[in-house]
Amino acid sequence: MAHISFDESIKILNENLPSVKASERVFLENALNRVLAEDIKAKYDNPYMPTASMDGYAIKYEDIDKEIKIIGKNPAGSFKYKKIEKGETVKTFTGSFMPENSDTLVPIENVEVIGDKLIIKEKVEKGFSVRPVGEDFKEGETLIKKGTLIKAGEIGVLASLGIPVVSVVKKPVVSVLATGEEVVDLDEEYKMGQIRSSNNYTLTALGRSLGYETHNLGIAGDNKESIKNKIISALQNSDIVVTTGGVSVGDFDFVKEITGEFDVLFHGVNIKPGQWIMIARAGEKYIVSLPGFPYSSFVTFLLYVVPIADAFENKKSLKVIEAKLRDDFIKKFKKTQFVAVNVSFENGEYVVDTKGKKQGSSGILTNLIGNEALMVLNEGLYSLSAGEKVKVILY
Ligand SMILES: Nc1nc2c(c(=O)[nH]1)N[C@H]1C(S)=C(S)[C@@H](COP(=O)(O)OP(=O)(O)OC[C@H]3O[C@@H](n4cnc5c(N)ncnc54)[C@H](O)[C@@H]3O)O[C@H]1N2
Numbered sequence: 348m349a350h351i352s353f354d355e356s357i358k359i360l361n362e363n364l365p366s367v368k369a370s371e372r373v374f375l376e377n378a379l380n381r382v383l384a385e386d387i388k389a390k391y392d393n394p395y396m397p398t399a400s401m402d403g404y405a406i407k408y409e410d411i412d413k414e415i416k417i418i419g420k421n422p423a424g425s426f427k428y429k430k431i432e433k434g435e436t437v438k439t440f441t442g443s444f445m446p447e448n449s450d451t452l453v454p455i456e457n458v459e460v461i462g463d464k465l466i467i468k469e470k471v472e473k474g475f476s477v478r479p480v481g482e483d484f485k486e487g488e489t490l491i492k493k494g495t496l497i498k499a500g501e502i503g504v505l506a507s508l509g510i511p512v513v514s515v516v517k518k519p520v521v522s523v524l525a526t527g528e529e530v531v532d533l534d535e536e537y538k539m540g541q542i543r544s545s546n547n548y549t550l551t552a553l554g555r556s557l558g559y560e561t562h563n564l565g566i567a568g569d570n571k572e573s574i575k576n577k578i579i580s581a582l583q584n585s586d587i588v589v590t591t592g593g594v595s596v597g598d599f600d601f602v603k604e605i606t607g608e609f610d611v612l613f614h615g616v617n618i619k620p621g622q623w624i625m626i627a628r629a630g631e632k633y634i635v636s637l638p639g640f641p642y643s644s645f646v647t648f649l650l651y652v653v654p655i656a657d658a659f660e661n662k663k664s665l666k667v668i669e670a671k672l673r674d675d676f677i678k679k680f681k682k683t684q685f686v687a688v689n690v691s692f693e694n695g696e697y698v699v700d701t702k703g704k705k706q707g708s709s710g711i712l713t714n715l716i717g718n719e720a721l722m723v724l725n726e727g728l729y730s731l732s733a734g735e736k737v738k739v740i741l742y
């Protein structure tokens with residue numbers, strides 16, 4: 348199969364994205380980073396009574412030049428003095444309701460108290476330090492829309508509404524299976540010729556960091572039968588089975604044959620790294636077979652697994668931004684290239700550079716240490732000058 352262009356691969360992928368999963372109810376504590384599956388409407392005004400936003404004295408503004416009688420105090424949470432009459436005040440604390448007939452809060456700093464008399468030494472304007480009813484939100488207002496990714500602010504609003512359980516979209520289940528006779532897991536000894544497997548750990552961590560339910564299925568040697576059995580059994584409990592290794596042209600690259608038995612969307616894309624990426628559909632599920640090289644599998648997970656997994660939840664985990672190149676860059680590969688870059692925000696714009704990044708094969712995993720961005724360079728051989736704008740994927 349000839350390699351297709353990156354754009355073509357994304358077009359095919361977009362035409363084959365899954366539909367959004369059903370919803371489930373979770374406790375608010377577990378709702379962080381989940382996608383809301385219902386509109387959240389305010390059931391009441393917040394605040395539901397005029398509320399003091401400073402410590403002081405609640406007065407009728409028309410009494411401001413007069414001597415006023417202090418009739419008691421309302422600490423926050425108590426509402427003993429519900430009302431004042433002309434010429435009266437209640438000491439009212441931050442967060443306390445304003446007694447009926449009061450309209451202005453004179454802060455403690457502005458007054459002198461002699462016995463039960465309040466003398467205002469520095470005036471304030473009418474309505475000072477009173478939070479009106481519905482200042483934050485009004486009854487019936489849609490506060491959080493269905494489809495919103497729940498972050499700390501949303502959690503706070505849900506809590507303030509007294510909602511302990513919310514409806515969210517179910518997470519996709521992603522299973523990661525490394526393959527290769529030469530790779531051994533952490534708990535195994537290795538002999539000459541073998542290496543430690545990192546892909547299953549890297550990609551499981553990446554999937555989890557993006558909020559997917561991600562399982563590390565370990566390693567399935569280079570034995571075709573055992574790889575096939577593991578993939579098929581993983582498909583039972585997963586929405587996406589991600590494999591690494593065995594997709595290029597080697598004698599032991601069985602994964603491509605196994606994945607090839609399903610509905611292949613494509614095998615081979617004109618990208619660096621990751622040219623041997625292979626994606627197949629198995630009904631509503633997906634098998635995404637990534638190249639074995641650590642850097643290649645990481646990049647292709649971001650490019651292909653993330654959009655599929657995100658679609659199950661109807662979210663977008665990756666941000667594409669424009670950034671300025673700090674230094675000149677010579678593009679040495681004709682393919683669409685993805686380069687690990689450092690990104691910073693300077694003088695109102697993003698700036699990227701490759702300081703400290705090693706040049707070499709797709710086997711360089713350490714370029715991903717502390718990394719959070721990939722520079723995207725379109726097909727062709729060319730040079731870029733410092734100051735030019737480039738497209739960058741933030742993850
Ligand atoms: N004759 C050709 N050889 C290769 C080509 C080619 O076009 N012609 N393409 C190269 C490119 S580009 C890539 S990418 C790799 C992809 O090959 P595979 O996906 O079949 O990957 P493997 O051969 O299984 O492994 C590649 C590399 O990565 C290491 N590896 C594998 N699994 C892990 C793991 N779990 N953790 C850490 N490292 C892993 C493996 O030891 C190899 O060094 O093919 C090139 N060859």
Ligand code: MOO
Binds near residue numbers: 638644708
């Ligand atoms: O396709 Mo490979 O990942 O370019 O090194």
